[in-house]
Amino acid sequence: MPDLEPDLLRKLERVTLSGRWQVAGSAPGPRRSVHHGSSPEFADFRNYVEGDDLRRVDWNAYARLDQLFLRLHAGEEMGNLSLLLDRSRSMHAGRPLKSHTAARIAAALVYVGLRSHDRVTLAGWSGHIDRVVPPQAGIRSLRLLWDCIEQILSRPGGPTDFAALGAFRAPGPGTVIVVSDFLSETDMRRGLQALAARGDRVAAIQVLAPDELDPDFSGDWQLIDVENDNTLDVTVASRSIRRYRANLTAHTEELQSICRRAGISFLRFSSDAALDLELLPALLTAGVVQ
Amino acid sequence: MTLLRPAALAVLVLAAPIVALYVLRLRRPERPISSTLLWRGIVEDMRANAPWQRLRPSLLLAVQLLTLAALALALAEPAVSHSQEFAGDAVLILDQSYSMQATDAAPTRFAQAQARARSIASQMAATSAVSVIGMGKQPSLAIAQSTDAGAIGDAIDRLHPGAGSVNVSAALSLAASLARPGQQTQAVVLTDRSSGLKPASLHLPFPVTVIRFGSIRRDLGIVGFSANAGTFAHALVRVENLGARSASSDLNLYGDGRLVDVRPITVAARSTVSLTWDRLPSGIRRLEARLSLHDHMPEDKTAWAVIPEPVQRRVLLVTQSDYYLETALALDPSIALQVVTPAGYSAVSHSPVDVIMFDGVVPPLRPSTSIALIDPPGGSAPGVRIGRELPGGPLTTVSGAPRALTRYAGLAEAHVAETREIRSAAWLRPILRAGGAPAVLVGAHGPDREAVIGFRLDDSDWPLRISFPLFVHALVQYLAPGITLGTTSIASGDALPVFPSPGAGTLLITRPDGTTDTLRAPFPPYTNTTVPGIYAARPQPGGTSAVLVAVNSFPPARSDSPAPSISRPVGGTSASSGRVTVPADVSWIAGLLVLFLLGAEWWVGMRS
Numbered sequence: 001m002p003d004l005e006p007d008l009l010r011k012l013e014r015v016t017l018s019g020r021w022q023v024a025g026s027a028p029g030p031r032r033s034v035h036h037g038s039s040p041e042f043a044d045f046r047n048y049v050e051g052d053d054l055r056r057v058d059w060n061a062y063a064r065l066d067q068l069f070l071r072l073h074a075g076e077e078m079g080n081l082s083l084l085l086d087r088s089r090s091m092h093a094g095r096p097l098k099s100h101t102a103a104r105i106a107a108a109l110v111y112v113g114l115r116s117h118d119r120v121t122l123a124g125w126s127g128h129i130d131r132v133v134p135p136q137a138g139i140r141s142l143r144l145l146w147d148c149i150e151q152i153l154s155r156p157g158g159p160t161d162f163a164a165l166g167a168f169r170a171p172g173p174g175t176v177i178v179v180s181d182f183l184s185e186t187d188m189r190r191g192l193q194a195l196a197a198r199g200d201r202v203a204a205i206q207v208l209a210p211d212e213l214d215p216d217f218s219g220d221w222q223l224i225d226v227e228n229d230n231t232l233d234v235t236v237a238s239r240s241i242r243r244y245r246a247n248l249t250a251h252t253e254e255l256q257s258i259c260r261r262a263g264i265s266f267l268r269f270s271s272d273a274a275l276d277l278e279l280l281p282a283l284l285t286a287g288v289v290q
Numbered sequence: 291m292t293l294l295r296p297a298a299l300a301v302l303v304l305a306a307p308i309v310a311l312y313v314l315r316l317r318r319p320e321r322p323i324s325s326t327l328l329w330r331g332i333v334e335d336m337r338a339n340a341p342w343q344r345l346r347p348s349l350l351l352a353v354q355l356l357t358l359a360a361l362a363l364a365l366a367e368p369a370v371s372h373s374q375e376f377a378g379d380a381v382l383i384l385d386q387s388y389s390m391q392a393t394d395a396a397p398t399r400f401a402q403a404q405a406r407a408r409s410i411a412s413q414m415a416a417t418s419a420v421s422v423i424g425m426g427k428q429p430s431l432a433i434a435q436s437t438d439a440g441a442i443g444d445a446i447d448r449l450h451p452g453a454g455s456v457n458v459s460a461a462l463s464l465a466a467s468l469a470r471p472g473q474q475t476q477a478v479v480l481t482d483r484s485s486g487l488k489p490a491s492l493h494l495p496f497p498v499t500v501i502r503f504g505s506i507r508r509d510l511g512i513v514g515f516s517a518n519a520g521t522f523a524h525a526l527v528r529v530e531n532l533g534a535r536s537a538s539s540d541l542n543l544y545g546d547g548r549l550v551d552v553r554p555i556t557v558a559a560r561s562t563v564s565l566t567w568d569r570l571p572s573g574i575r576r577l578e579a580r581l582s583l584h585d586h587m588p589e590d591k592t593a594w595a596v597i598p599e600p601v602q603r604r605v606l607l608v609t610q611s612d613y614y615l616e617t618a619l620a621l622d623p624s625i626a627l628q629v630v631t632p633a634g635y636s637a638v639s640h641s642p643v644d645v646i647m648f649d650g651v652v653p654p655l656r657p658s659t660s661i662a663l664i665d666p667p668g669g670s671a672p673g674v675r676i677g678r679e680l681p682g683g684p685l686t687t688v689s690g691a692p693r694a695l696t697r698y699a700g701l702a703e704a705h706v707a708e709t710r711e712i713r714s715a716a717w718l719r720p721i722l723r724a725g726g727a728p729a730v731l732v733g734a735h736g737p738d739r740e741a742v743i744g745f746r747l748d749d750s751d752w753p754l755r756i757s758f759p760l761f762v763h764a765l766v767q768y769l770a771p772g773i774t775l776g777t778t779s780i781a782s783g784d785a786l787p788v789f790p791s792p793g794a795g796t797l798l799i800t801r802p803d804g805t806t807d808t809l810r811a812p813f814p815p816y817t818n819t820t821v822p823g824i825y826a827a828r829p830q831p832g833g834t835s836a837v838l839v840a841v842n843s844f845p846p847a848r849s850d851s852p853a854p855s856i857s858r859p860v861g862g863t864s865a866s867s868g869r870v871t872v873p874a875d876v877s878w879i880a881g882l883l884v885l886f887l888l889g890a891e892w893w894v895g896m897r898s
Contacts, residue, residue: 090324098324183325212324222318225326232326233318240332247328 004107008276015280015289016116017175018201019082040052042228045069048109080135081113081120083202088126089226090183094209094271099153101271102179102207106153110145110178110278113140119172120147126157126163135171158226160184162191167274170200173228177203177236177288182255183212184227189258203265203288206255209271213248215241291370294502297394298365301358308354313345319377350894357887359583359635364880378474379419379435381465382407382446385481388427388845390451392504392774394484394586399503402449403480406501410478421468424446424449425461425481433467437439448616450820458483468493508582510537511590512555513844514564517577517597523570525595531557532845542567545574568696575599575838576824587845592842594824595780602626603770608635609649615664618762619647625766644770650746660769662741666710673718673735674742677711682745683725685752690785691721695732695764700757710744718742731770737853782843785815800826800836869892 048057048068055204060067084105091099106122113120117137121147124131133148151256163186170176176195180206182188196202215236221233234240259266265286269278283289293299384407386893390400398557411420419435421447433445445750462477469475475496482802483502515526531537538556542549544582550570557563557680570577577595582592605619619627628643632651646653647662656672668676687696706724714720717735720728725746731742747753780786788797788809802823809816822843826836 093322093324174765181324183327185325192412209324212328217321220318221321223326223329224320224322226324228321230326231320232329233333243332244328247331251328 004104004111006109008020008279009052010278011280012112013115015112017079017113017285018287018290019119020022031191033104041068045071049243058234062083063070079116079118080170080172081107081109081116081118082168082170082174082176082193083120083122083126083149084129084165084168084176084178084180085122085149086126086178086180086264087153087155087157087254089156089158090160090181091153091177091207093226094212096209098181098207098209098271099156101180101269101273101275102205103153105148105205105207105269105279106144106149106179106276108275109288111142112150112283113175114142117173118174121144122152123168125164127159127161129168130157139174143196160186162186162188165191168195170198173200175203175288176200178204179205179207181208181212181250182206183208188255190266192258193262196264202262203264203267203286204255204259206252206266207271208268213270215244258274291876293370294367294369296366298367301362301363301365305355307360308346308358309351312348312351350891353887353891353894357884357891358889360880360883362875364884365416366878367875368880369875369877374679378476378613379421379468379470380410380414381421381423381459381475381477382410383423383425383465383477383479383481384446384449385456385479385483386424386449386452386494387456387483388452388482388586388589388843389482389504390605392509392586393588393591394508395504398451399482400449403501404446404449406503407480408443408445411446412439419470419473420445422449423461423464423468425456425458425479426452427455429457429464431462431468435470454483456483462494462498466496469496469503474503476673485644485727488812508533508535508537509590509845510539510581510585511587511845512579512581512593512842513562513590515577515579515593515595515840515842515844517570517595519561519597520567523572523574523597525567525577525597526692527565527571527593528562529555529557529565529581530562530845531559533585534559537583537585539581542580543567544578544580545571546576547578549576550574558819570597570735581771589822590823590845593844595823595836596824596840600624603644603766604628604641606621606646606650606767608632608646608651608653609664612649612664614747615647615649615762618759619766621759622763622766625763640798645766658738659828660739660745662765662769662869664743665746666742666744668710673715673733673740675713676744677713678729679708680711682709682727682729682749684708685729685750688720688723688725688728691719692732692768694722695761695768698760698764699758700755700760701752704752704755704757705750706745706752707749709749712742713743714742732765741765741769774863778837779840779842780819780839783820784841785817786825786841786861787815787817788813793855796830798828800828802841802847 002039007282028047043059045061056070058069058071059065084107085102088097089100091097110120110122114137119135119137120141121135122131122133123129131152133145133152136145160180162184165178168176178195192204193203218236218241220233221228223234225231257265258264265288267282267286267288269275270281273279280289305610332778354606364894384400384403386400389404390398392399395402407422416419416437419437420442421434421436422432422442424432429443430449432449433442436442436445437560438665439559444715447714456510462479465477477494477496477498479498479500480503511526511530511532513530514526516524517523525543527541527543529541530537536556536558541555543551543553551567553565555563555565575597577597579593579595581591601624603624604626605628607616607619607627608631608634609615609629610631614628616627619625633650643659645660645662647655647664648666649664650667651670652663652666652671653661661672663671663674666674666676668678682705685701687701699813701722704731709724709727709729710732712728714728715733715735718731718733718740720731722728722730727744729744731744734738752758777787795811799807801807801818802821802825807818808817819841825839825841827839828836
């Protein structure tokens with residue numbers, strides 16, 4: 001179970017997921033929605049999904065059509081927070097492990113989401129989305145979701161494929177946050193744009209290990225790619241370190257460019273970051289929370 | 291500048307593997323990373339399928355090569371020639387040890403030492419006296435306090451290397467004795483030794499300069515060779531590798547000039563192997579072992595051995611009839627027995643025999659050969675006076691009697707009924723007593739030997755014991771040693787003891803080079819054995835068969851250990867009376883350079 005400092009939890013209690021986007025939810029919530037709500041003013045029907053409030057099922061429609069529909073009303077609605085956690089092998093590299101830091105970030109976001117009366121969905125992905133935890137709401141679901149985060153990230157999957165993100169279906173409009181190291185040769189642009197195209201608010205959180213941000217080794221090495229076992233013989237010296245940093249900068253700029261064009265917030269953390277000090281300011285700056 | 295040990299420059303070949311370490315692609319340690327995505331552009335110009343890579347300029351490589359060069363220089367012992375003042379007299383000491391024959395310093399170490407000694411002597415002041423000492427097993431004074439350059443040069447030329455080790459202390463003591471009171475003296479030791487030449491331990495009253503010759507030598511040599519006769523002749527050869535590296539060679543064994551066997555051998559450094567032959571072809575007398583290897587010591591590649599011939603002793607027994615004695619003599623196959631009656635003795639008395647045994651009779655004149663008198667009648671006999679008969683008793687051995695005669699006597703149950711009273715000359719000593727009276731006496735008078743048995747064999751139970759024929763055999767061996775030369779093998783330069791056959795007037799000794807030396811009575815030990823090989827000795831007059839002896843110059847064990855440096859003159863002051871040029875070792879400078887470069891290598895390694 002991810003371990004968050006009490007001080008960080010106290011800070012997170014003072015923020016909610018950002019409400020700049022209007023959401024359409026199936027449960028009453030504190031956030032104002034332009035689409036649907038529990039107010040007397042009817043707005044629309046939609047298909048029932050697991051977890052929806054049975055009191056809001058239109059039983060007349062069920063009698064006529066033998067299918068469950070929910071009545072949607074304009075007004076206060078419960079939002080959705082979807083966390084897409086990269087569980088590829090590369091997340092289990094670095095010191096400290098990137099998966100460990102990713103789990104703590106995800107745990108903090110789950111805490112904020114549940115405290116904000118949002119429904120929280122977890123999904124683990126590497127080559128495809130293969131670990132999905134249905135939407136959970138209420139602070140009583142915190143332990144369950146934290147345990148699920150631990151389980152999703154404890155076992156490494158296959159190579160990363162960002163195209164798999166396009167297959168994700170959020171239970172409803174809301175916020176989608178992707179946590180990954182974004183070190184992949186697959187088409188990041190396509191996957192991220194597919195997420196953003198559905199109108200959800202999307203944030204990309206990159207977690208890199210310290211020796212990936214600033215390699216501290218030198219000499220003759222055979223580098224082994226943990227995702228595909230490819231090897232590279234390299235002689236690491238000051239010149240090659242400078243070139244690596246330039247490559248990292250170019251890669252980051254490309255990722256930021258993709259995010260900017262798709263309206264995706266971008267954040268980066270080192271796996272050795274002091275999250276109790278750095279996480280909340282970064283989330284506030286990026287507008288993920290308010 | 292000269293290099294005293296130029297062979298050490300061979301370590302420069304280590305530069306090749308050092309450079310190879312920089313050229314060859316080594317197996318790299320593995321490092322798992324999240325992705326090689328960000329490294330690809332970097333390693334594009336570093337990857338190659340070839341097992342080597344381009345040699346890049348490297349400060350570390352340059353320092354390592356410089357270190358190697360400095361190390362090679364230090365090991366090669368660089369020396370600079372400098373003019374050194376010699377005050378007063380000089381004593382030149384030339385090492386005559388076996389190792390000075392090594393050819394690693396062309397033509398030999400000893401030849402170089404002689405040349406250097408002549409050079410030093412020629413540069414001495416005209417008033418300086420020069421002494422020359424040969425440093426061998428025992429020091430020899432070649433010339434003492436001479437100012438004659440020609441005589442000094444001749445004395446140096448007369449010296450030659452020996453086959454053994456050297457006595458350094460004795461040589462320096464002799465040098466110290468040559469120092470004239472009130473006259474400054476310096477000694478120069480020309481050697482290849484590294485030990486035993488520390489001036490501080492010798493307490494010499496004058497300075498000593500040591501000039502060393504030679505370097506690391508390769509030497510696989512024969513250090514032992516012996517042969518013996520039995521049912522089959524057999525031989526043993528020991529080969530030792532005195533060098534620092536393993537060596538291989540073929541060992542060829544020749545018998546009487548014909549190749550008998552070839553055996554390949556490989557001897558590890560500082561090790562010895564032994565080869566034996568158990569069944570050599572019969573009839574071979576001369577053996578020669580040759581190593582096919584050529585190295586710095588050609589002297590020890592050949593060795594010789596002699597298979598001794600069974601000795602045949604000619605014994606003349608003068609008796610009316612003595613069954614016991616005749617039987618005992620006939621039992622010994624090495625004895626050619628001839629029996630005559632006393633009446634027939636005169637007829638054969640001039641034919642050469644080794645021993646004449648008179649049983650119950652005494653010759654009118656003592657023959658010029660060894661004799662034995664058994665139960666001589668009363669009266670005078672050669673060397674003894676025979677008196678009355680005395681009661682006998684058990685035979686007992688006299689303390690101090692020659693063990694060769696009495697060791698198998700076994701006299702515990704031997705008795706004599708009656709014996710003669712014997713008054714002998716001083717050179718006859720009793721070896722057995724019967725009832726307290728001397729019963730058997732032996733001794734040597736001039737070149738001939740004599741034995742006296744003072745009782746009748748029929749009056750004793752001794753001839754019935756097994757010890758009696760053994761005693762007779764030992765007695766004949768004592769009376770006729772039968773070997774012209776005292777041994778079948780000696781070291782080069784050693785004296786050869788000579789035991790001529792009875793009646794031999796001269797002994798002709800043929801040396802390996804074909805020259806002949808003549809020895810005459812009283813036959814002193816033969817000393818002209820400097821040339822290794824097989825020497826043949828023929829008594830004149832006498833038989834035509836030669837007695838052989840092998841002379842070898844086996845190397846002394848571990849005689850050679852290269853010196854690390856040249857010692858500086860110690861003690862004393864010098865006045866300007868003469869100057870000689872001697873090399874001064876400056877390898878310490880190269881050693882300091884090696885240390886400095888090692889520090890620089892460490893610093894460069896840490897920095898990179």
